[in-house]
Amino acid sequence: MKDAFGLPQSLLVLGGTSEIALATARRLITRRTRTVWLAGRPTPALEEAAEHLRSLGAQVHTVAFDALDTESHEWVLGKVFAEGDIDLVLMAFGVLGDQAHDEREPLAAVRVAQTNYTGAVSAGLICARALQTQGHGSLVVLSSVAGERARRANFIYGSSKAGLDTFAQGLGDALHGTGAHVMVVRPGFVHSKMTAGMTEAPLATTPEAVATAIELGLRRRAETVWVPGTLRVVMSALRHLPRALFRRLPV
Template sequence: MIDAVGNPQSLFVLGGTSDIALATAQKYAEQQPLRIILADRPEESERMAAAVELLRKTGSTVSTLTFDARKPETHAEVIDKAFADGDIDITLVAFGIQGDNEKGWTEVGAARAVAEINYVAPMTLGVLLAEKLRKQGHGRLAVMSSPAGERARRSNFVYGSSKAGLDVFYTGLAYALSESGVTVTVVRPNFVRTKLTEGMKPAPMAQTPEQVAAAIVDGVRKGKELIYVPGQMRLVMAVLNHLPRPIFRKLPF
């Protein structure tokens, strides 16, 4: 159970080797050692081992699970294993791919990869997690979304479409779980300097994984259903979302 000052005793991370996920796990572990479960692809075994070693230095207990977003037939087993040793206080859904936008709208395989990893997998996992969390009667679920899902942009509309689906599903899940003792936090960070965005030109107000992690920990503790990182992005997106289409299409992104 989460203690009186908001510190969890357990953390489950899907996409456990992502820069934001690891920074978030570190942030929680620095506040108080806890039981951490990291789940990620077998291809990330080296990064996983490094993450485990780093987090164990905080005094936390760390275990790992093999997880593949594109194998939905295995997702129920992964969730069952994560909850096998007891309740989970906080779950973070933090995996995803950027994809090549030009391939995404011209090659079926590229389009399917973005849709399956960024939307289909988080949705199916959300259904499974909701069942577990409702049964235990408490818990907090956070998911990485993006402002890109709010309005189509020429440069990243394939990625944005997948995040739009994820965002709507988890926003609705927050409503559905509101009377069960479970909270859902949708996180919309601006450009973050991670391995996912390596080689891309940083956008204004670009963030570090540590800045996003701090916002996640604070937002989850306060039970917020939606957070922007940085907070100013809420105002930026409010303006962009109300621009007339002819003007919006001329903007350089």
């Protein structure tokens, strides 16, 4: 069960090598989280992440999970929840893709969409049902400001995040009053391996800053978290900008 401050004692990470997810896990372990499940493709990186979290004092398990293998989700995630209640599920998997390449190779674009959206719908519904059965717990979904309005530079990735964001908001409404809770996190540009080599966008942030925002959001039982918070105002303005003007922006 969560402690008196709303922080989890048990954590399931979907996307166990995500830098944001691991920064969040580290932060929560310094509070009260003691049991962590890292779900991801079996790789040395996943095992290294688990060992690092163990060194911080947590009991850490790894489980093979592939966002694209939706037929296995029920069985894989069911096994985790069968081991005991999960206070927090952090959905952190996703791929950025390569816009120029993916436009030329539609199957590559489909992989981005299936990973970021279809895989998340499958895993999200399964985890939401388990949290509802428990009668408590939070599902934190890493969305992106890229989903707020399609941009020429990354509309394939952005559209997948837009779908994910809408799905997560609707799921939160569906779970309202059940004891389970959904929180959508919308970071801007995050310095990470995924964005290495890319031109930094304004209001860039770090995995640690996103982790801090997630913790504060959990304490408040927030439904939407922007990182940094200034992006709420910025994206509201961009969302309502006339299309002819928006096309002229260097975004």
